[in-house]
Amino acid sequence: MADNKNQKQLNIEIDETVADGTYSNLAIINHSVSEFVVDFVNIMPGRPKSKVKSRIILTPQHAKRLLKALGDNVNRFESAHGEIKDYDQPPTIPMNYGPTGEA
Secondary structure: OOOHHHOOOOOOOOOHHHHHOOOOOEEEEEEOOOOEEEEEEOOOOOOOOOOEEEEEEEOHHHHHHHHHHHHHHHHHHHHHHOOOOOOOOOOOOOOOOOOOOOO
16 A cells, blocks of 8 residues: 655645636637647627636646646546537637737
């Protein structure tokens, strides 16, 4: 049996406002040599303008880990609940938005 005393435990806390979460139905991803920037947006029908609700900046290594973890979770979800249907047409994204992907 492994000795659990030598394992370090990470204590992660979440404050109330973060725990409530922020709804997003669009993610815009840009990158440079050193980072990935993921902007989460909530687009509402009939509203011509939307704002970024949250921005997450990741190293390329963490972006790749997130991609794998998200893929694993989608696979488990679909195994339990069936295939997630995708829309035929993605929403139109303004091309004058955000950074250009250069450092």
